[in-house]
Amino acid sequence: MIASSARLRAVLLAMLVAAAVLPVAHGSEEDHVLVLGRISDDPNAHYRQLKPLLDYVVPRMADVGIREGRILMARDRKQMDSYLRRGRVDWVTETAASGMQLQMGAGAEPLLVTERSGVSRYRTVFFARTDSGIASLEDLKGRSVAFQNPNSTSAYYMPALTLIERGLPMEILLSPRDRPVADSVGYLFARSELNISTWVHKRLVDAGAMSNLDWRSPQRVPDLYRRDMMVFHETPEYPRALEMVRGDLAPAIKARLREVLIAAADDPDASEAMLRFFKTTRFLPLKEEDERSLALVRAGVKRVGSEIE
Incomplete structure (x- = not known):
């Protein structure tokens, strides 16, 4: 009886091992x-x-x-x-x-x-205050730019690629008060388009990047802000x-x-x-x-x- 039970346990164990190594099909x-x-x-x-x-x-x-x-x-x-x-x-x-x-x-x-x-299709726009002295991407050296979040196409990947292609080194900043070294562009994430436009308008950062659709949205860029800011660069559409x-x-x-x-x-x-x-x-x-x-x-x-x- 004991031997029979042992054989049964051995058979069950073998079946479990076999099941574990078999591939699981989706079909x-x-x-x-x-x-x-x-x-x-x-x-x-x-x-x-x-x-x-x-x-x-x-x-x-x-x-x-x-x-x-x-x-x-x-x-x-x-x-x-x-x-x-x-x-x-x-x-x-x-x-x-x-x-x-x-x-x-x-x-x-x-x-x-x-x-x-x-x-x-849409595109990314870079914008800054009209009194910032920023007129081109090259003017961002030693300045800061706000993106939305690390998953955003229009407000991270495409603007970051644009800066890289211009040969502009980038460094992440610890906070809006942090500053990059003179020959690089500092960036940080504002979490929302409204925060991006607010940070630029309040001079917490020097520039922002978002889609042209968000730039035209009063909920994301209030008219009060927009009249003090201007777009200085646009990417191709995607x-x-x-x-x-x-x-x-x-x-x-x-x-x-x-x-x-x-x-x-x-x-x-x-x-x-x-x-x-x-x-x-x-x-x-x-x-x-x-x-x-x-x-x-x-x-x-x-x-x-x-x-x-």
Whole structure:
């Protein structure tokens, strides 16, 4: 009896070891599920933004085997990289810089450009007070510039790349009171566009960088501030947002998802879902100019990561 129990335990242990080393496949019972992912610091709010569009898309993909939709949040980009590589997420909506990071880190592919509030492309503007003596990027040597946060395309990656390409060394500052050395540009993060414009207007920093859309927004740059400030440099345009898919997503599913999203702009049944989806107005095919712009953004992400961070 004791020997029999010992043999049983040995068999069970062998089965457990074998199960532990077997690869876990994404397919089989999960092939009918479309998973929409999001890097989020507010999962509840983002779930409410994502779910209506996912509910719209899933029934229109039954012809390629999709019968269910799920949402999976990631706490940061590294976790989303893991989800994409392991096939746990199929589709992600992101900014251009984050999308390129997911491409480099997890092999994700741009599927469509996302037009939000009628705008599919935007650019970064550098601005300063009119009495600052700053008229060009070169005038930022020995001065300070405020960005938004380390994940922003328009208010970090693209302006930082612009400065690097001009041969301007950059150093992070401890606070607005801190100053850079004479031949470099000091930078720090203000956390919001309104803070950026306030810091510039109050002379806490010498310059700021944000998207041209935010520059025109009274909520982010109050009219009282704007009349004392001016734009002294603008970057080329780049896509405002992207829909990304994992690189090994089945071609039929990828193609159908692309079709459904492009057609959604002309479907009244999709209007409310698209409005909730970050005020999306259309999903657009990538053009050659988008590909060129994304190559620039990708280069910017790499250079900023290697030369600054």
